[in-house]
Structures are given as C-alpha cells and as structure tokens.
Amino acid sequence: MADTWLPSLTTATPQEGFELATKLARVGVKLTQPSSEIRDKLRATYEQDAGQLIASSQVIAIHFQTVSAANNYWREG
C-alpha cells in the first residue's frame, strides 16, 4: 500500500463522505490482514453473520464522525 489512497478527508457531499468512511473501515482491516485471499475467505463468512455486519457498520459510523467533522458537516456556506 505504498500508493496514495487517502489524499484528503474532504468530500463534496455527505453521501461521498459515507462512502469514504466505508473505505476507511476496509483499509483498517487490510492493514491488519494484508492477504486479499484470506480477507475474501473471511468476508464470505462474516457477510452471513449479523453480529459481524453490525460491528462493521459500527466502524463505518466511527469513521463517518471523523469525515463529517472534517467537512464541517457539509453545512452550507
């Protein structure tokens, strides 16, 4: 992951901010488990597990707090 994958926390809309939060949650997993093969195998399991889906949704929620603050909540000018 030597490339630039996070140049900025700024997004044009809240929805793009939510998508960025989702990406950050995935990168957090990737940095801990770099093998995409193993991640794919695990994904097949946890996508069928309600508890782990809720936990994933929670990580997204935490990142969305950060991205929202970074964008001043996309309040108009």
Next chain:
Amino acid sequence: MADTWLPSLTTATPQEGFELATKLARVGVKLTQPSSEIRDKLRATYEQDAGQLIASSQVIAIHFQTVSAANNYWREG
C-alpha cells in the same frame, strides 16, 4: 446505490435526526452485505437476539452524535 440517499445531515427536529441516524446504521450494513435477501434472513435472526439489538442501538447512538453535531443540537436561534 447509485442514487442520492444522503443529500444532507440537516433535519428539522431531533426526532428526524434520530430517524436519519437509524437509516445511516442500516446503510452501513447494506454497503457491507448488498444482498437484500440475505439481509432479510439475518434480520429475522438478530431481531430476536438481545445482544444484537443492543449493538444495533449502539450504532444508531454513534450516528446520532454525528447528526446532532451537524444540526448544532437543534438549539434555538
């Protein structure tokens, strides 16, 4: 999910803000498990599981922090 589903974090009242937080928690799950068929199956299980209901309530709580801050806590003018 190419449509616009989150144009703004602004809501008229705290109650609408809470409903938006609930929606955000659900979208977080949807982005991880896009199949509505599987989500419906999982929902049937976790709606009967106290631990997972509390975990869902926690994700809503985190999003409600974000939405509340975005709306300056709906303090009067």
Next chain:
Amino acid sequence: MADTWLPSLTTATPQEGFELATKLARVGVKLTQPSSEIRDKLRATYEQDAGQLIASSQVIAIHFQTVSAANNYWREG
C-alpha cells in the same frame, strides 16, 4: 411511532439528561425490533445477563455524551 417523542435535547439538569439518554437507548432498540411482545421477552433474558447490561450501559453513555454537549454540560451561566 408517528408521535413526537423527541421534541428537544434540552433538559433542565444533568440527571434529566441521563434519563433522556436512557430513553434514546431504548428507542434505538424499539426502532429495530418494533414488537413490544418480543422486546419484553428479550428484556427478561438480558436483564439477567451481565454482559448485556454493561452493553446497555454503554449505549446510554454514548447518548449521554450527545445530550450533555447539547446542554453545554449544564454549566452555569
């Protein structure tokens, strides 16, 4: 839940704020599991489960952060 149940985050005292946080935690569960019959059944179980009581207390704590910020921590004028 078409009625108004959350007109404001403002409370007169920290203690009332804590009670509001408790209410918000419960509504989060209610919006996920609307059947009061099932909720009552689950409550009978989780009220005897230390882990789930602690998890409930955590959701209250997160909402209490929100309510406290909304009230400027009830600092005197």
Next chain:
Amino acid sequence: MADTWLPSLTTATPQEGFELATKLARVGVKLTQPSSEIRDKLRATYEQDAGQLIASSQVIAIHFQTVSAANNYWREG
C-alpha cells in the same frame, strides 16, 4: 431513583471526575436492572470475568470523556 443523584457534572479534580464517571456507568446498569439483588448476583460473576471487566472499564472511559469535557479538562486558569 426519585432522588437527586446527579446535580452537576462539575468536579474539583480529574480524579473526582473519574469517580463520577464510574458512578454514571453503574447508574446506567441500575436503570436497566433495578433489582439490587439481581445486580449483586451478576456482579459476583462479572467481577471474575476479564472480558466484562474490560467492558466496564470502557463504559467508564466513555463517561470520563463527557465529564472531562464538562470540566474543560480541569485546565488551570
């Protein structure tokens, strides 16, 4: 719990603030499980359970964020 048990979030020192956070974590449990008899029974179990002790410590940490902010982190002057 009709009495006043939380008149203010202000404390003289960070240490008293931490003790208040601990109290808030306990009250969160109490409001969910009002029976002191059941709570005492559960306490006997979870005090021997590392996972639940860590979870309790986490709830205290969340409340300590709130109490610390309320006291402007006890910064001098």
Next chain:
Amino acid sequence: MADTWLPSLTTATPQEGFELATKLARVGVKLTQPSSEIRDKLRATYEQDAGQLIASSQVIAIHFQTVSAANNYWREG
C-alpha cells in the same frame, strides 16, 4: 484508593499522554474489581486472549482521545 492518583490530565508529550491513557484503562478495571489477587489471575488469562487484548487497546484509545484533547493535542505554540 484514597490517595491522589490523577492530579492532572496534562502531560509533557503525546507519549506520556498515551501512558496516562493506559493507566486510566487499568484504574477503570481496578475500581470494578478491587482485589489485586483476582486481577492478577484474570490478567494471566486475558494476556493470552487476542480478543481481550484488542478490547483493552480500545479502552486505551478512548482514554487517549480524552487526554489528547486535554492537552490540545500537544500542538506547538
């Protein structure tokens, strides 16, 4: 624990702040389980349990948010 163990949230460096956060996480456990004998026994177990180590790391992270804010993130000048 009648002694003063938390006179201030101010530390000279981020690293000392992280160490203070670690201390706060431990004190949160201590206030719930005062027996050092039982804590030592539990520690022997959870130090071998990845899930509980990650949970401990999470409590430290929450306290580090508080300590960092208290120190204005150790920004210069």
Next chain:
Amino acid sequence: MADTWLPSLTTATPQEGFELATKLARVGVKLTQPSSEIRDKLRATYEQDAGQLIASSQVIAIHFQTVSAANNYWREG
C-alpha cells in the same frame, strides 16, 4: 519501551495519520502484552478471525479520530 516512539501527533497527510492510528492501536496491545513471542502467536490466530479483524479496525478508527483532530483534519490553509 523507554525510547521515544510518539514525538508528535502531527502528520503531513491523512494517509500518514491513518498509519499513525494503526501504530497506536498496536502499541495499545503491546503495553498490555509485552511479550512479542506471545503477540506473534496471537496474531497468527486473530488475523484469521473476522470478528477480531473488525475489532482491530475499530480501534484504528478511534485513534484516527484523535489524530485527525490533532491535525485539524489536514484542511488547507
């Protein structure tokens, strides 16, 4: 860990901030389990466990909130 490993929370870019958050999550584990031998053994297990990977990603998310705030979200000028 007597050396300086956290001289500052300032980073040049959000991406470096995310890497710092990942480091802080690991140090939180290290301070609880100092033996690198045991940590390596545990890592082999939790890297194959979806729930623990998500939990690790959550700790990173919490630290990324702190690092992002410390850097004023890397907003320009």
